[in-house]
Amino acid sequence: MRRTTGRLLRGLALLSTLALGATACGGSDDDSGQKAVSAGDIQTALKKGGTVNVWAWEPTLKSVAADFEKKYPKVKINLVSERSGDKHYTALSNAISAEKGVPDVAQVEYFALGQYALTKGLTDLAPFGADKLASKYSPGPWNAVSEDKAVYGLPMDAGPMALFYNKKIFDKYKVAVPTTWDEYVEAARKLHKADPKVFIAADAGDAGLTTSLLWQAGARPYKVDGTNVEINFADPAAKKYTDTWQKLIDGKLLAPINGWTDDWYKGLGDGTLATLPSGAWMPANFVTGVPQAKGDWRAAPMPAWTKGDKASTENGGSSLTLPALGKNKELAYAFVKYANAEDGVQTRVKQGAFPATTADLQSTEFQNTKFDYFGGQQANKIFAESAANVADDWSYLPFQQYANSIFNDTVGKAYISGTKLTAGLKAWQDASIKYGKEQGFTVK
Amino acid sequence: MSTPVTTASPAAPAGTGGPGKSAPRLRGPRRYSVNRPKRSVLLTVMISLLVIYTVVPLIWLAINATKTQSGLADSSGLWFAHDFALWDNIRDTFTYDDGVFTRWLLNTLLYVVLGAGGATLLAVLGGYALAKFDFPGKRGIFAMVIGAVAVPGTALAVPTFLMFSKMGLTDTPWAVIIPSLVSPFGLYLMWVFATEAIPTELLEAARIDGAGEARTFFTVSLPLLAPGIVTVLLFTTVATWNNYFLPLIMLKDSDWYPLTLGLSVWNSQAETIGGQVIYNLVITGSLLTIVPLIAAFLLLQKYWQSGLAAGSVKE
Numbered sequence: 001m002r003r004t005t006g007r008l009l010r011g012l013a014l015l016s017t018l019a020l021g022a023t024a025c026g027g028s029d030d031d032s033g034q035k036a037v038s039a040g041d042i043q044t045a046l047k048k049g050g051t052v053n054v055w056a057w058e059p060t061l062k063s064v065a066a067d068f069e070k071k072y073p074k075v076k077i078n079l080v081s082e083r084s085g086d087k088h089y090t091a092l093s094n095a096i097s098a099e100k101g102v103p104d105v106a107q108v109e110y111f112a113l114g115q116y117a118l119t120k121g122l123t124d125l126a127p128f129g130a131d132k133l134a135s136k137y138s139p140g141p142w143n144a145v146s147e148d149k150a151v152y153g154l155p156m157d158a159g160p161m162a163l164f165y166n167k168k169i170f171d172k173y174k175v176a177v178p179t180t181w182d183e184y185v186e187a188a189r190k191l192h193k194a195d196p197k198v199f200i201a202a203d204a205g206d207a208g209l210t211t212s213l214l215w216q217a218g219a220r221p222y223k224v225d226g227t228n229v230e231i232n233f234a235d236p237a238a239k240k241y242t243d244t245w246q247k248l249i250d251g252k253l254l255a256p257i258n259g260w261t262d263d264w265y266k267g268l269g270d271g272t273l274a275t276l277p278s279g280a281w282m283p284a285n286f287v288t289g290v291p292q293a294k295g296d297w298r299a300a301p302m303p304a305w306t307k308g309d310k311a312s313t314e315n316g317g318s319s320l321t322l323p324a325l326g327k328n329k330e331l332a333y334a335f336v337k338y339a340n341a342e343d344g345v346q347t348r349v350k351q352g353a354f355p356a357t358t359a360d361l362q363s364t365e366f367q368n369t370k371f372d373y374f375g376g377q378q379a380n381k382i383f384a385e386s387a388a389n390v391a392d393d394w395s396y397l398p399f400q401q402y403a404n405s406i407f408n409d410t411v412g413k414a415y416i417s418g419t420k421l422t423a424g425l426k427a428w429q430d431a432s433i434k435y436g437k438e439q440g441f442t443v444k
Numbered sequence: 445m446s447t448p449v450t451t452a453s454p455a456a457p458a459g460t461g462g463p464g465k466s467a468p469r470l471r472g473p474r475r476y477s478v479n480r481p482k483r484s485v486l487l488t489v490m491i492s493l494l495v496i497y498t499v500v501p502l503i504w505l506a507i508n509a510t511k512t513q514s515g516l517a518d519s520s521g522l523w524f525a526h527d528f529a530l531w532d533n534i535r536d537t538f539t540y541d542d543g544v545f546t547r548w549l550l551n552t553l554l555y556v557v558l559g560a561g562g563a564t565l566l567a568v569l570g571g572y573a574l575a576k577f578d579f580p581g582k583r584g585i586f587a588m589v590i591g592a593v594a595v596p597g598t599a600l601a602v603p604t605f606l607m608f609s610k611m612g613l614t615d616t617p618w619a620v621i622i623p624s625l626v627s628p629f630g631l632y633l634m635w636v637f638a639t640e641a642i643p644t645e646l647l648e649a650a651r652i653d654g655a656g657e658a659r660t661f662f663t664v665s666l667p668l669l670a671p672g673i674v675t676v677l678l679f680t681t682v683a684t685w686n687n688y689f690l691p692l693i694m695l696k697d698s699d700w701y702p703l704t705l706g707l708s709v710w711n712s713q714a715e716t717i718g719g720q721v722i723y724n725l726v727i728t729g730s731l732l733t734i735v736p737l738i739a740a741f742l743l744l745q746k747y748w749q750s751g752l753a754a755g756s757v758k759e
Binding site: 057058059060080081085091098100101157159260262265266269270279281284285288289290291292316318352353 | 512513514516517518609614615696697698714715716717718719720721722723
């Protein structure tokens with residue numbers, strides 16, 4: 001997904017992950033006897049006022065915070081907008097383990113939620129009434145934030161996947177836009193043959209993309225039940241993915257460019273990259289990052305693993321959570337609810353965010369929005385349909401952040417050497433199991 | 445410390461010329477001196493390579509600061525794009541995100557004035573005392589200072605963070621300023637400089653005339669130390685201006701970021717979902733960030749050179 005530079009930082013992130021993991025299985029004091037917080041309690045708190053410290057990188061939250069302060073003049077939202085990815089989690093984990101400077105609200109991506117929830121780092125929002133909001137959200141995001149009866153955050157955005165493709169390139173070489181992954185491999189061959197500079201996509205090994213594609217193919221490599229974890233990349237559904245992707249790798253049809261780099265943005269602009277399988281949040285990055293290719297790109301549904309199958313998948317997306325050690329919980333919850341379930345959603349959608357709330361996804365205004373960048377296409381229709389077709393029984397590891405950090409050392413080898421993708425995934429599986437056991441999980 | 449130390453080199457080839465009386469020459473007598481050394485093709489080539497190596501990134505920066513976001517991707521890195529957007533870029537750099545760039549610039553200035561200024565003050569006082577006063581334990585201090593010069597500040601950043609975290613100083617400007625106040629290299633340089641630049645006889649004369657230590661220091665010694673002070677000030681200013689790692693781990697609140705961190709935040713927007721990609725502003729911002737440093741170097745060049753050469757020649 002996101003790449004962050006700075007080796008020292010990566011080291012730090014790792015250290016803190018280790019530290020976090022170590023505390024994971026220490027205490028098992030169960031504080032399920034949390035008291036319910038009524039709507040009246042929250043109203044009283046809002047009238048009394050106070051400050052809420054928010055750590056989040058989502059750019060649209062800035063105006064949401066301003067609106068919230070206008071509505072509740074006694075409340076001050078101290079938004080520390082900071083860097084995404086590893087750096088954010090390093091800081092959050094450090095603050096939690098130091099029990100100092102923990103924010104009242106923190107943005108946490110879906111893949112990292114399990115880790116913080118399991119270590120009791122987050123407040124259960126069900127006593128605040130969050131469990132009653134389930135019907136507001138698409139199944140994928142809601143499944144990601146809830147576990148049994150507990151709710152660890154409110155979904156902020158979602159990343160139902162779509163296939164973005166450079167129409168100019170496909171038209172130029174008279175290649176049909178693929179609707180299945182087999183056609184995708186065919187298109188990759190045709191385009192690369194017509195112009196050796198053109199690649200079907202950029203992929204130099206990306207844990208987020210791989211897990212998303214496995215999710216779509218129906219594979220469920222991670223089974224998590226409390227501290228019992230099962231990891232298995234060898235089921236038949238996973239084979240569909242490895243067979244196809246191995247063809248792309250063997251044919252050297254994928255450009256060896258890492259996502260989110262300047263090379264990548266350049267490739268999206270100059271026709272080197274013909275497609276981009278990505279989350280529905282991608283348009284905003286297209287508009288500012290690749291302005292020179294305005295009008296060239298379109299969105300299409302993700303290619304299917306078997307013809308006619310509509311199953312989709314998610315990539316990215318994040319929630320707002322209340323760290324357990326944060327203060328002013330009532331105010332913090334009020335803000336999170338405002339931003340992710342009430343008026344804030346509209347504000348954010350207007351600024352290009354992709355909502356996780358079904359009402360907004362289904363609204364005609366949203367669906368009829370024309371994207372100038374995509375030549376006037378009503379791309380939200382495709383995204384909304386994708387969101388509805390995401391299977392909701394996927395789970396990430398409770399130590400996914402660590403697992404993703406070793407992806408390039410294991411699966412990444414398949415991209416640069418003779419190692420087969422299946423062998424790479426097996427190595428990833430083994431390394432993840434080993435780490436899980438070291439952290440005290442029961443891993444199979 | 446990537447400063448060119450080329451000023452010291454002309455002394456080397458001087459010996460090869462020698463006095464003109466012995467060797468007969470075809471094109472009339474030609475004397476080589478320190479100011480007119482013999483030309484060496486090898487040295488010229490090596491220096492040219494070094495110049496290219498140091499100047500090309502700067503040229504790249506200056507050229508690319510004139511491009512828009514799409515121009516950056518469309519054009520060759522070492523030549524201009526079709527549209528010249530330098531002024532727009534500069535304006536956008538200062539206005540983007542409610543003018544946060546100005547805030548970062550002021551932060552950097554604050555850290556430089558208090559951090560580098562304070563470091564220089566301490567180095568001058570300490571260096572002078574170590575050079576001109578005798579007291580027990582001086583050798584031990586010498587060993588400690590030399591040892592401290594060898595430890596990179598980056599290695600101390602994490603322990604310092606843990607200490608400051610206990611003291612509740614992290615995420616405040618003090619977390620950046622206080623560690624910047626210590627400059628072992630500056631102290632060492634001041635020490636050597638003071639030893640050479642202030643004749644002990646002069647101090648004795650001042651004392652005999654009845655001047656107190658403070659007065660001797662301020663009226664007699666300080667003017668003599670001026671070139672050294674400027675050198676140390678430049679060193680510490682560069683170190684504080686370019687400081688990245690320390691503020692990175694100390695500061696959370698972007699309102700206290702210096703330019704180095706701020707620019708990296710802008711750069712990382714491209715890696716963020718929904719983030720605006722503003723490589724053009726990152727590049728223009730970087731150019732604007734180095735302008736004050738270049739200006740400081742050009743203006744203070746004279747002191748800088750004489751300061752560096754101090755101690756290299758025994759008089």
